[in-house]
Structures are given as structure tokens and as C-alpha cells.
Amino acid sequence: MNMMSEAATEKAVNAPADEPVIKMRGKDVCVFYGPKQALYDVNLNIRENAVTALIGPSGCGKSTFLRTLNRMNDTIENCRVTGDITLDGEDIYDQAIDVVELRARVGMVFQKPNPFPKSIYENIVYGPRIHGLVRNKAEMDDVVEKSLIRAGLFNEVKDRLHEPGTGLSGGQQQRLCIARAIAVSPEVILMDEPCSALDPIATATVEELIHELRENYTIVIVTHSMQQAARVSQRTAMFHLGVLVEEGATAKIFTNPDDPRTQDYITGRFG
Amino acid sequence: MTDATISAGVVDAQAPKRRDIRLKKRYAAERRFRFYGQAAIFLGLLFLAILLWTVVSKGMGAFQQTMITVPVEFSQSVIDPKNKRAEDPNVLLMANYPVLARNALVKALGVDPDDKKAVKQVGGLISDSSRVELRSYVMDNPQVIGQTVPVTMTANGLVDSTLKGHIDLNVPEDRRQVSDREVAWINQLVHDGIMSKQFNTGIFVNGASSRAETAGVGVAIIGSFYMMLIVLVLALPIGVAASIYLEEFAPKNRWTDLIEVNINNLAAVPSIVFGLLGLAVFINFMGLPRSASLVGGLVLTLMTLPTIIIATRAALKAVPPSIRAAALGIGASKMQMVFHHVLPLAAPGILTGTIIGLAQALGETAPLLLIGMVAFVVDYPATPMDPATALPVQIFMWANEAERAFVERTSGAIIILLLFLAVMNIAAIILRRKFERRW
Missing domain, CATH: 1.10.3720.10 (MetI-like)
Known part of the structure; x- marks a missing residue:
């Protein structure tokens, strides 16, 4: 049974032959905040068109790792990253890579819904506009509609596109943020506990959305909820105290983990 | 169930022992603090009110200015005795306008024109700025020379203060700046409607002046x-x-x-x-x-x-x-x-x-x-x-x-x-x- 679901997952990744496509690769990644080391030699591959869940107790470094993937750590004073992180084989910390371009390719959705205090329309069209992806009103309308449809929000807000995005409910705001992220057509979407500020019904909607987005995007999601990781992800990586404990197919991690720490965590003995 | 009721009853019967958690003191401290705050705010408001009241009560008068409106005779003999104004524009600039103003007021008050001292005092009721006021009036309307036209002039600052009641008239005459005769004239002029307080546009538009009545900001x-x-x-x-x-x-x-x-x-x-x-x-x-x-x-x-x-x-x-x-x-x-x-x-x-x-x-x-x-x-x-x-x-x-x-x-x-x-x-x-x- 487990083997079957794992096989199905592998198939969904639609790898050529049996080899899955690796979208992002982290090799010996260490992160320091000043003198304090937060991540120790993490080696983790992110597969294309799959949802990778990062789990682990608070302060284990999963959010830190997520933020290294689009260099959001650059904005933190004293933060230093060593090791290699590649996107399609290119080192994203290389001088030749521009951080603005990287973030256009690797989008991010944050823990707390953070729409701009502008209209829904403006929220979505902002990214494409600064990147020069839209040239006229028709293209803008188009990108707003497409992004909202993909984020499953269009029907709820189509009559009030020009009302402030901050007037939506929490779940709608988070889907607006997802729509905003996909409006710039990223290749990878990073989600940092996207449902932790939402109620169960809104959470279910966002989870469904993540499930659908997987077909077009590579998704990395940090979550505190083991059930959520099990529901939405195909691959799971377990962090503990800054170390990557174990990484593998979600079904295997949750049923037959190799490491006793993973076993303890998923059965609720700590964390 | 019964146990619970019984035990509850027992507790009630024993008159529950209440811990002293200093409630009275805590509430008293809060009341005291509220009182301090209210007192501070009241004190602040009081000072603000005093300040505003002082400034406004003293300063509102500044927005009114005593003006004198009399028929002035622009006699050619005073302005241009030699009839040379056609050739020399300086004649109109240099003419002795205060005399015109003084004569007009002397006539209005019915003072004897030969009483030199009285005439001089009457002239003192009008501000020196009448020179400028009359001059610019004549320069703008040269045809008035030889005619008698009612003109509004600024009164002297002392007259203004007297009319507004800023000068204590109970002080003996020799120790005050305005004589009894001048006060009588002022009263007569006000009664005749020649002298009146008008809105003071001068304070907004005039520049510096050593005469209070024409000074402005x-x-x-x-x-x-x-x-x-x-x-x-x-x-x-x-x-x-x-x-x-x-x-x-x-x-x-x-x-x-x-x-x-x-x-x-x-x-x-x-x-x-x-x-x-x-x-x-x-x-x-x-x-x-x-x-x-x-x-x-x-x-x-x-x-x-x-x-x-x-x-x-x-x-x-x-x-x-x-x-x-x-x-x-x-x-x-x-x-x-x-x-x-x-x-x-x-x-x-x-x-x-x-x-x-x-x-x-x-x-x-x-x-x-x-x-x-x-x-x-x-x-x-x-x-x-x-x-x-x-x-x-x-x-x-x-x-x-x-x-x-x-x-x-x-x-x-x-x-x-x-x-x-x-x-x-x-x-x-x-x-x-x-x-x-x-x-």
C-alpha cells in the first residue's frame, strides 16, 4: 500500500525515465546569524513539480533553509550563508546572479498574509509591472484574471478588484498573496507556514490550491502541522537543531522513518 | 453529586476565609493616580486659558484703528501757492499736507484759527501719516486741488489709546499724556461721527513704523x-x-x-x-x-x-x-x-x-x-x-x-x-x- 502510493508520487513527478528532475539543489549549506550557526551542512534536493515539505520542531532551521532558496536571508543583518545552492544548475549565490531576477523566479508566500495596502488589482499587477512583463491595460487585466483564477480567488473577488486587498478575510488574503506570487510566473514557490494564521476551512482551501499548483510549479512548504505535510507533499525533509535529519518520500517518512528522531517527532514525543 | 453539595454547604457555613490581597490599597492608589492626572490636565488647561485670555483681551483692540473722516479743503494756496505743479512734479510731493488736515479738523471742532496753541494741539490728534495719506490721494486725483472732499485719515496713536480706554483718565492731567481739552475734543469728534473705530487693515499690510498707528506686520x-x-x-x-x-x-x-x-x-x-x-x-x-x-x-x-x-x-x-x-x-x-x-x-x-x-x-x-x-x-x-x-x-x-x-x-x-x-x-x-x- 505504502509502496504503491510512493510509486504513484514518483510518477506524478513526471521524470524522464526513472530519474526525477532536480529543480534546486542545496549542498553543504550552513547559515550563520552573527556568531551563531543555524544550519549545519544541509544537503537537500528539491524536485521539480513536486511539493517538498520541511518539517521539524520550532527553531530547527527549516524556515532559515527556505529563505536561503531565494536569498531572503540577505535582508537580515549579520546573516552569512556558505555552501552551494543551485537553481537549474546555476549557483544562486554567484555574483553573476541578480537577486531581483532570482526572486522573480523563486517566489515566496509568507506566514502572515501580507497584501499591500492597495487594491486587489494593484496587488497582483505590481510584480509583473516592475518586471516589465505587462505592457498595456489588456495584458494587466489578463494577468490579474489568470492569477486570481489559478489561486481560486477569482469568483470571490471579481466584482471588487479595485477594493483594498486588506479588506479580504485572512484566507482570501493568503490566496491573494499566492496569486500575487504566481503573477510573475515563478518556477519555484516558497511557502513559509502559509496556513498557520488561517482557520481550518481556509486552510483546506489553501491546501487544495497547493495541490493544484504542483502541476505547474515546484513548491517548497514549511509547516508545523504533520497532517498538512502528509496531505499536501510528495517529499518531506525533517530538520532538527539545524541538521537535516532525514529526507524522503512523504509516505515513507510518515510510516517508516529511518531515523529515530523523525519517529519521535511524528509520533508527537517532542516538538 | 450529594457529596459535592454537602461539601459546598460546609464551606459556606464556615464563612469563607478571604485572603487579604490589599484590594483597598490598590484601588486607593489608582484613584490617587487618576486624581494626579486630572489635576495636571486641569492645571495645563487653566494656564492655556489664562494665556489665551490675556493675549486675546489685550490684542483684539489692535485689529481696530481710530480713523478721522473730515471734509478736507485742498486749497491751492497751501499745496501749490506758485501754481508751478505743471512743470515741477516735486511741488505735489513737497507740499505741506499736515496743515490741510489740521485746518480741516480745526474747522470741524470750531476752534479759533488764531489760537496757535490750540491749533497745534488739534493737529496732534491726527497721525503724522496723514502727510502720506493726503499726498497719495492728491497724487492720484490732482483734480481735487481747490475743492473740499471728505477724506479718511488715521488718528494719532495716543488718541487711539484714549478712545479704546487704555489711558487712565483719573490720573491728574499734568501726569498724563492726553490733556483734558484733547479728551473733550475726542469726545466731540466721536459724537459728531467724525472719529470712529474701523477695522485695521494696516496691521496686516504695513511695514515697520515708529508710529504705532501705522505699524504693521x-x-x-x-x-x-x-x-x-x-x-x-x-x-x-x-x-x-x-x-x-x-x-x-x-x-x-x-x-x-x-x-x-x-x-x-x-x-x-x-x-x-x-x-x-x-x-x-x-x-x-x-x-x-x-x-x-x-x-x-x-x-x-x-x-x-x-x-x-x-x-x-x-x-x-x-x-x-x-x-x-x-x-x-x-x-x-x-x-x-x-x-x-x-x-x-x-x-x-x-x-x-x-x-x-x-x-x-x-x-x-x-x-x-x-x-x-x-x-x-x-x-x-x-x-x-x-x-x-x-x-x-x-x-x-x-x-x-x-x-x-x-x-x-x-x-x-x-x-x-x-x-x-x-x-x-x-x-x-x-x-x-x-x-x-x-x-
């Missing part, structure tokens, strides 16, 4: 306006740019800490020190003219910069980090993040800080004294390079005058200054309300 308002303009044009962009750089771009290290401490210190530097700096740098070193609003504006800019920088940095700090993360997360550059998202959200705070800084600069006196803005300026300054005064400096100068009419005008000018400040502060509040966004 016109030059001071223009000087203050130029300075506010210079402060706004210089301090706002420089202050906002400096704050954005320090807050968003500069690395946080020992140097930026030092700069921050120094900006905060600068805000606390006594303003007179800025005046000395302006004197040394702008006037002595750079050779800019004294008494010019340009120099005043530059000095006030230096004074206002710390206020604007501190307010702007506080406003930038108050923008939630999630907005910055959102902008960076979809690939905005730092510059785009600041100018598209952070700055618009910080704008109300920046505006408020700027207006409060401007209001502070508008009321500043000490530095302006040092750069020579305590000047007797009669003519409107055409450019910021011309000599001018400022509203608070004008108040300072009038406060030094002894005449009763100047005391009144001092309070009048304070009312004008307070009105400007009130308008600016209300504008700050309205702008903040209007642009404030919730997130």
Missing part, C-alpha cells in the same frame, strides 16, 4: 513666508533623503550609530547657537546679505532638519516589515520597495513631522536676532535677498516699545502668529487623518 509676514518656503524646499527633501538612506540602505555599524546620536543631539541644540553658526558661515564666510530671509531660511533649515529626520525615521520604522518582505519577495529592488511601498505608507508621518518642524521654525526668534533680522524694514522685500523681518521678531521689537498702542499691537501680532501656527497644526492633523492607512 506686512513685512514680517512676507519675510516669514519666504523663510518657510526656503525651509520647506530645502529641509524636506534633504531630511527625507537622509532618513531613507539611514533607515533603509545604510549598514548598521558604529558610524551610523554615531550619526544617529548626533542627529538626536542636534535637535536639542539651543537655537541661538544655530544663529551664531548662520552668522559665521552664511554672512561672514559666504558673504550673504544681513537681514535677508534667505539667510534666515537657511538657518531655520539647519534647525528643522533634525526634527524632520527624526519624524521621518520614526514613520519609516513604523511601516510593518511584512510589507517590505512582500515587496522583496516578488522581486522588487530595494529602491522599488522603498519608493513604491514604504514611503507612501510613511507619508502621513513625514507630513506631520514636516509641518510641526515648520511651525517650530515659524515661531523661532533667537537665531534670527543674530543674523540681523531685527531691522526696521518699511518696504516689502521683493526677493528673499532683501532685508526683512519675521513675525516673532516683529513681536519682540514691538514688545520693547513703551507706547500703549504698541503694547496692544504686540498682542495683536501674537494673535496673528498663533493663528498661523494653529492653521499649520490643524493642516497636519487633517493630512494625517486623510492619508493614514490601516494595515
Whole structure:
């Protein structure tokens, strides 16, 4: 049974032959905040068109790792990253890579819904506009509609596109943020506990959305909820105290983990 | 079930022992504190009320001015006895206009024209400014020469004070500035409708004058306006740019800490020190003219910069980090993040800080004294390079005058200054309300 679901997952990744496509690769990644080391030699591959869940107790470094993937750590004073992180084989910390371009390719959705205090329309069209992806009103309308449809929000807000995005409910705001992220057509979407500020019904909607987005995007999601990781992800990586404990197919991690720490965590003995 | 009821009953019966958790003392402390707060607020309001009442009760009179309206005979024998005004325009400029005014009033009062002393005293009821008033009237209407036309002239400052009741008439005549005869004349003129109090436009438009009745804050308002303009044009962009750089771009290290401490210190530097700096740098070193609003504006800019920088940095700090993360997360550059998202959200705070800084600069006196803005300026300054005064400096100068009419005008000018400040502060509040966004 487990083997079957794992096989199905592998198939969904639609790898050529049996080899899955690796979208992002982290090799010996260490992160320091000043003198304090937060991540120790993490080696983790992110597969294309799959949802990778990062789990682990608070302060284990999963959010830190997520933020290294689009260099959001650059904005933190004293933060230093060593090791290699590649996107399609290119080192994203290389001088030749521009951080603005990287973030256009690797989008991010944050823990707390953070729409701009502008209209829904403006929220979505902002990214494409600064990147020069839209040239006229028709293209803008188009990108707003497409992004909202993909984020499953269009029907709820189509009559009030020009009302402030901050007037939506929490779940709608988070889907607006997802729509905003996909409006710039990223290749990878990073989600940092996207449902932790939402109620169960809104959470279910966002989870469904993540499930659908997987077909077009590579998704990395940090979550505190083991059930959520099990529901939405195909691959799971377990962090503990800054170390990557174990990484593998979600079904295997949750049923037959190799490491006793993973076993303890998923059965609720700590964390 | 029964157990529970029984045990509960037992507890009740034993009259529950209540712990002493000092409730009475705690509530008493709270009541005391509330009382202190209310007393402090009451005291503050009381002083504010006293201040306003003093200023308004003393100064409202300054907005009225005693005027004399009499038929003046523009006799050719006084203005142009040799009938040479066609060739020599100076004749009209040099003519003895006060005599015309005096004669008109002598006639109106029915005083004997041969009583030299009385005639001289009657002439004293009219302000010396009648010379200018009548001259400009004749220059504008040369055809009135030889005719008798009713003209409105300003009354002397003493007459004005007497009419407004500022001079104590119970004091013995030899110890007061107005004689009984003059008081009688004033009463007669008022009774005849020749003398009356009218709205005083002069206080708003006139420049400096040694005669209280013609002194006004016109030059001071223009000087203050130029300075506010210079402060706004210089301090706002420089202050906002400096704050954005320090807050968003500069690395946080020992140097930026030092700069921050120094900006905060600068805000606390006594303003007179800025005046000395302006004197040394702008006037002595750079050779800019004294008494010019340009120099005043530059000095006030230096004074206002710390206020604007501190307010702007506080406003930038108050923008939630999630907005910055959102902008960076979809690939905005730092510059785009600041100018598209952070700055618009910080704008109300920046505006408020700027207006409060401007209001502070508008009321500043000490530095302006040092750069020579305590000047007797009669003519409107055409450019910021011309000599001018400022509203608070004008108040300072009038406060030094002894005449009763100047005391009144001092309070009048304070009312004008307070009105400007009130308008600016209300504008700050309205702008903040209007642009404030919730997130």
C-alpha cells in the first residue's frame, strides 16, 4: 500500500525515465546569524513539480533553509550563508546572479498574509509591472484574471478588484498573496507556514490550491502541522537543531522513518 | 453529586476565609493616580486659558484703528501757492499736507484759527501719516486741488489709546499724556461721527513704523513666508533623503550609530547657537546679505532638519516589515520597495513631522536676532535677498516699545502668529487623518 502510493508520487513527478528532475539543489549549506550557526551542512534536493515539505520542531532551521532558496536571508543583518545552492544548475549565490531576477523566479508566500495596502488589482499587477512583463491595460487585466483564477480567488473577488486587498478575510488574503506570487510566473514557490494564521476551512482551501499548483510549479512548504505535510507533499525533509535529519518520500517518512528522531517527532514525543 | 453539595454547604457555613490581597490599597492608589492626572490636565488647561485670555483681551483692540473722516479743503494756496505743479512734479510731493488736515479738523471742532496753541494741539490728534495719506490721494486725483472732499485719515496713536480706554483718565492731567481739552475734543469728534473705530487693515499690510498707528506686520509676514518656503524646499527633501538612506540602505555599524546620536543631539541644540553658526558661515564666510530671509531660511533649515529626520525615521520604522518582505519577495529592488511601498505608507508621518518642524521654525526668534533680522524694514522685500523681518521678531521689537498702542499691537501680532501656527497644526492633523492607512 505504502509502496504503491510512493510509486504513484514518483510518477506524478513526471521524470524522464526513472530519474526525477532536480529543480534546486542545496549542498553543504550552513547559515550563520552573527556568531551563531543555524544550519549545519544541509544537503537537500528539491524536485521539480513536486511539493517538498520541511518539517521539524520550532527553531530547527527549516524556515532559515527556505529563505536561503531565494536569498531572503540577505535582508537580515549579520546573516552569512556558505555552501552551494543551485537553481537549474546555476549557483544562486554567484555574483553573476541578480537577486531581483532570482526572486522573480523563486517566489515566496509568507506566514502572515501580507497584501499591500492597495487594491486587489494593484496587488497582483505590481510584480509583473516592475518586471516589465505587462505592457498595456489588456495584458494587466489578463494577468490579474489568470492569477486570481489559478489561486481560486477569482469568483470571490471579481466584482471588487479595485477594493483594498486588506479588506479580504485572512484566507482570501493568503490566496491573494499566492496569486500575487504566481503573477510573475515563478518556477519555484516558497511557502513559509502559509496556513498557520488561517482557520481550518481556509486552510483546506489553501491546501487544495497547493495541490493544484504542483502541476505547474515546484513548491517548497514549511509547516508545523504533520497532517498538512502528509496531505499536501510528495517529499518531506525533517530538520532538527539545524541538521537535516532525514529526507524522503512523504509516505515513507510518515510510516517508516529511518531515523529515530523523525519517529519521535511524528509520533508527537517532542516538538 | 450529594457529596459535592454537602461539601459546598460546609464551606459556606464556615464563612469563607478571604485572603487579604490589599484590594483597598490598590484601588486607593489608582484613584490617587487618576486624581494626579486630572489635576495636571486641569492645571495645563487653566494656564492655556489664562494665556489665551490675556493675549486675546489685550490684542483684539489692535485689529481696530481710530480713523478721522473730515471734509478736507485742498486749497491751492497751501499745496501749490506758485501754481508751478505743471512743470515741477516735486511741488505735489513737497507740499505741506499736515496743515490741510489740521485746518480741516480745526474747522470741524470750531476752534479759533488764531489760537496757535490750540491749533497745534488739534493737529496732534491726527497721525503724522496723514502727510502720506493726503499726498497719495492728491497724487492720484490732482483734480481735487481747490475743492473740499471728505477724506479718511488715521488718528494719532495716543488718541487711539484714549478712545479704546487704555489711558487712565483719573490720573491728574499734568501726569498724563492726553490733556483734558484733547479728551473733550475726542469726545466731540466721536459724537459728531467724525472719529470712529474701523477695522485695521494696516496691521496686516504695513511695514515697520515708529508710529504705532501705522505699524504693521506686512513685512514680517512676507519675510516669514519666504523663510518657510526656503525651509520647506530645502529641509524636506534633504531630511527625507537622509532618513531613507539611514533607515533603509545604510549598514548598521558604529558610524551610523554615531550619526544617529548626533542627529538626536542636534535637535536639542539651543537655537541661538544655530544663529551664531548662520552668522559665521552664511554672512561672514559666504558673504550673504544681513537681514535677508534667505539667510534666515537657511538657518531655520539647519534647525528643522533634525526634527524632520527624526519624524521621518520614526514613520519609516513604523511601516510593518511584512510589507517590505512582500515587496522583496516578488522581486522588487530595494529602491522599488522603498519608493513604491514604504514611503507612501510613511507619508502621513513625514507630513506631520514636516509641518510641526515648520511651525517650530515659524515661531523661532533667537537665531534670527543674530543674523540681523531685527531691522526696521518699511518696504516689502521683493526677493528673499532683501532685508526683512519675521513675525516673532516683529513681536519682540514691538514688545520693547513703551507706547500703549504698541503694547496692544504686540498682542495683536501674537494673535496673528498663533493663528498661523494653529492653521499649520490643524493642516497636519487633517493630512494625517486623510492619508493614514490601516494595515
